[in-house]
Amino acid sequence: MAFTMLPLLRRIHAGDPVRLSDAVARHQSAFNSHPYFAGMAAGALARAELEGASPASIDRFRTALRGPLGTVGDRLIWASWRPACLLTAIAAYGIGLDPLWSALLFLITFNVGHIGVRIWGFRQGWREGLGVGKSLHEEWLVRVPRLLAPVILLLLGLDTVLLGRRVLDVVSWEGFFGGLAAVAVFVALVAFRWPRRTGRIAAALVVFIPLAWLGLALLNG
Amino acid sequence: MPLADIPLHTTNWIILVVLGGFLALDAVSWPQVMISRPLISGTLGGWLLGDASAGFLVGAILELMSLRHPPFGASRYPDTGPAGLVAGASYAAVGAASLGSLVAAILAGWAIGWIGAVSVQLRRRGNERLLADEAELAARPEFLEGRHRMAIRLDAVRGALLTAGFILPAILAGAWSVNQPSLAAGTALGAAMLVTALAAAAGAGGRTSSSGLRGWPLLVAGSVLGALIVGFVW
Numbered sequence: 092m093a094f095t096m097l098p099l100l101r102r103i104h105a106g107d108p109v110r111l112s113d114a115v116a117r118h119q120s121a122f123n124s125h126p127y128f129a130g131m132a133a134g135a136l137a138r139a140e141l142e143g144a145s146p147a148s149i150d151r152f153r154t155a156l157r158g159p160l161g162t163v164g165d166r167l168i169w170a171s172w173r174p175a176c177l178l179t180a181i182a183a184y185g186i187g188l189d190p191l192w193s194a195l196l197f198l199i200t201f202n203v204g205h206i207g208v209r210i211w212g213f214r215q216g217w218r219e220g221l222g223v224g225k226s227l228h229e230e231w232l233v234r235v236p237r238l239l240a241p242v243i244l245l246l247l248g249l250d251t252v253l254l255g256r257r258v259l260d261v262v263s264w265e266g267f268f269g270g271l272a273a274v275a276v277f278v279a280l281v282a283f284r285w286p287r288r289t290g291r292i293a294a295a296l297v298v299f300i301p302l303a304w305l306g307l308a309l310l311n312g
Numbered sequence: 313m314p315l316a317d318i319p320l321h322t323t324n325w326i327i328l329v330v331l332g333g334f335l336a337l338d339a340v341s342w343p344q345v346m347i348s349r350p351l352i353s354g355t356l357g358g359w360l361l362g363d364a365s366a367g368f369l370v371g372a373i374l375e376l377m378s379l380r381h382p383p384f385g386a387s388r389y390p391d392t393g394p395a396g397l398v399a400g401a402s403y404a405a406v407g408a409a410s411l412g413s414l415v416a417a418i419l420a421g422w423a424i425g426w427i428g429a430v431s432v433q434l435r436r437r438g439n440e441r442l443l444a445d446e447a448e449l450a451a452r453p454e455f456l457e458g459r460h461r462m463a464i465r466l467d468a469v470r471g472a473l474l475t476a477g478f479i480l481p482a483i484l485a486g487a488w489s490v491n492q493p494s495l496a497a498g499t500a501l502g503a504a505m506l507v508t509a510l511a512a513a514a515g516a517g518g519r520t521s522s523s524g525l526r527g528w529p530l531l532v533a534g535s536v537l538g539a540l541i542v543g544f545v546w
Contacts, residue, residue: 094456097456112451113450119443123386165385170384177349180351181351185538189364190364190368191355194368201345201346240521241527244527244528245534247515247518248536248538249534249535251534251538252537254510255511256542257369258369258414259507261410262411262502266500266504272539274504278515279511280515282513283518284515284525284528286380286516286517286518286520292512293376293380294422296505296506296508298419300506304493304494304495
């Protein structure tokens with residue numbers, strides 16, 4: 092955090108190296124939150140420095156803010172916005188969009204939201220100072236993940252079938268696609284119900300494919 | 313597959329290694345615009361070796377497998393930048409026409425991702441050492457900046473080394489796997505296992521975004537929509 096705030100701290104404590112050194116020391120300890128929301132904390136802490144808040148209140152504020160920033164950011168960005176943008180791009184590829192355009196679609200949509208959140212967060216922090224906590228109660232921070240959750244599930248189902256079809260195209264599959272799709276949907280639902288146990292099955296199945304081939308080759312002499 | 317047919321030479325090897333360093337940076341250090349996601353790194357790797365679509369396919373599969381590992385709190389998650397790049401490049405390099413090389417690319421990407429995760433942990437311990445002298449760092453802000461920049465450069469070197477170390481073995485494994493499986497039954501079994509793995513990854517990944525169980529009909533509705541598109545549009 093000290094590294095991020097350094098340009099602002101240099102301006103705030105211009106011509107006073109002792110106060111600058113004290114401010115750097117205050118912000119040097121680890122600040123684990125969400126990277127896109129850390130700017131909100133940086134803005135708020137810089138404001139507090141500018142207004143001469145006491146070191147004790149700054150310290151309390153840092154401790155109180157990092158957890159909620161992490162929680163809001165994880166839910167909004169990592170669990171909602173990023174998967175929604177990624178799955179949209181995969182669906183676009185699945186229905187025939189050029190792969191480079193599909194990749195670009197993800198980068199543009201995701202980063203419009205990402206950069207918007209960073210700018211909003213820093214501005215809110217700078218404007219509200221130590222009172223920035225109330226910004227974390229804004230309705231859209233709860234509403235966006237709630238709106239995106241069903242979209243993500245719909246896209247997950249869609250992408251699994253479209254990507255599965257692409258995989259089968261690699262081997263010019265001539266088997267019964269419907270039967271395999273039904274098994275896949277059943278497995279997806281089981282994994283949805285017990286994600287911790289069955290999530291590992293995905294990687295395990297891929298690992299076992301070469302072993303299954305080896306076994307078949309051995310059985311056939 | 314004849315090794316002479318593989319489109320990897322010094323120039324694109326260097327580009328891949330430098331890009332691997334930059335993609336590793338993106339995950340945590342800078343700029344976090346998500347070019348480090350396997351969807352993007354895989355596509356870039358495939359594009360550099362002549363087949364963006366092949367890279368996208370590998371990247372998308374790795375993406376679904378990674379959905380269950382979001383970077384929440386102190387959780388460990390695969391380092392997907394160099395991993396996706398190597399996986400996408402290795403599948404594109406061998407012609408992207410065989411299930412064996414597709415499986416080899418996915419396995420390479422998954423393994424490199426977790427090796428990368430270990431290297432991230434080691435790098436973080438190194439950062440702690442770099443920033444251990446708190447009094448000196450506070451007294452000399454330019455020293456603090458220098459140390460941070462050094463940590464960022466080391467992260468790039470880590471990604472470049474991962475890419476440099478694994479790109480050739482991954483391509484050779486892909487080339488060896490082109491003629492796998494040797495039996496038609498193996499092809500059908502392998503394809504079915506891969507599709508089932510995708511479904512398991514998607515189902516488990518869905519719970520990362522949806523805390524409740526009530527969303528399952530949407531998962532089914534999405535699959536039905538997908539089946540309709542495959543059946544009637546394709």
